[in-house]
Amino acid sequence: MIKLMKYELRKQAFSKGIILAILALLEIVFLFGILSSNEKVLGLSIGFLLLITYASILYVAFENIITYSNDLNSKRSYMLFLTPRSSYQIVGAKVLTAGIQVLVTGFAFLLVGIADIGIVIAKYDMLAEIRDMIVTTAEQIIKANVDTKTVLLIFLLLLLSWISIMTIGFFSITLSTTFLANKKFKGVVSFAIFLVINFLYSFITEKTIGGNFSETYIIMNCLYTSCFIAITYFGTAWMLDKKVCV
């Protein structure tokens, strides 16, 4: 499994390099804005940093789905499916790699964001008010008994939700491959299946645990999402094993 994960990461290394290069470039522009006290450059770099953060996390998640689609629908599929590995290991490696990538990317951008906010506050005294406001809000949150457990649960739910998007993507692509083989409109059908499954998932969640945001809701949602990940993961691997021809 580790070897499969190694090659999953290697396949997507180029795009990660591009993201890192853009991030480094924007950070240089940001630091230039700070050092030269050029507020126009600084504002522009912060805007682009926010944009690249959202775009990168989205791209990292969806790149895994695109890579899976390419692995299944091109001759490159032989590289994977000729190896003496079960389809459960192959899909498992993809899911784990995707989860790790989303986690690492999100964490990396969070660290960069915290560092940049710190630099800006340190540079501009007038932003001390913002700093005080952040500190006050944090204190209020702590007073309101929003404990570490809840915060961790929210992060867990976010991560599981991202992973479920990917496993639903894998499942949709595999399902369309079983009955459409190499038809040109297969991509559209996969996307339609993806939307339908997501709708069904939201519908079931809404009807059974409702939308009342509480700790119980978060825990239940985590459990639902985990079950959904398991169902789509096993479904994908089973179809690959029994039904899919590459």
Next chain:
Amino acid sequence: MLECKNVVKKYIAKTAVNGISLEIDSGRIYALLGPNGSGKTTLMKMVAGLIKPTNGSITYQGLPIGVESKAAIAYMPTETFFYNYMTVRDVGRYYKDFFPDFNEKRYEDLVQRMDLNMKDKAKSLSSGLAAKLKIAATLARDAELYMLDEPLNGIDIITRENIITTILESAKENKTIVISSHLVDELEKIIDHAIFIKNGSLELIGDAEDLRETKGKSIVEIYKEIYA
């Protein structure tokens, strides 16, 4: 060692393989013969586990096609299939990571013999060099069964001889080789068995020498008789 029982592969509009039953024995060289679209590649891909049969069964050493058979069978597809980022060296590393029977030293020798360069990108190789790379990666495995789909396609006559010599080197007592090719005359002199497939069905199968004696013709002539 390999047994196909009434294997059928149907697609929506056509039947690619139509009830083929055959047995492949250990330590022999087989030629899988037939024109384009006769079902050779589909049959090989089913044995390699890439395509699932619609009906029938395929077993290798008594077990259905799966992880165990993939570890023992070295299949070389007719298409180029390496990842875009890979160099010739990366291909070797990939095979080494996944196939316990992969011999790194033999791969290096084969790469050298095939005039390949470890630093070359697989995707930028010419079709002839890409075919040589596939051969090198496949034959560097110490597999029990080699299945080579059109290994001589797009390769010049000098290199063909080189490849045939390399294939023969891999043919040992406990090794089995199945080669599909249109170039029947190239295979005539090296094969022990011939399998003729026509329109997805088994047309003729037998020991090459017996077929020549029975029919009073060479394999090339039998091929012409069946498909002309």
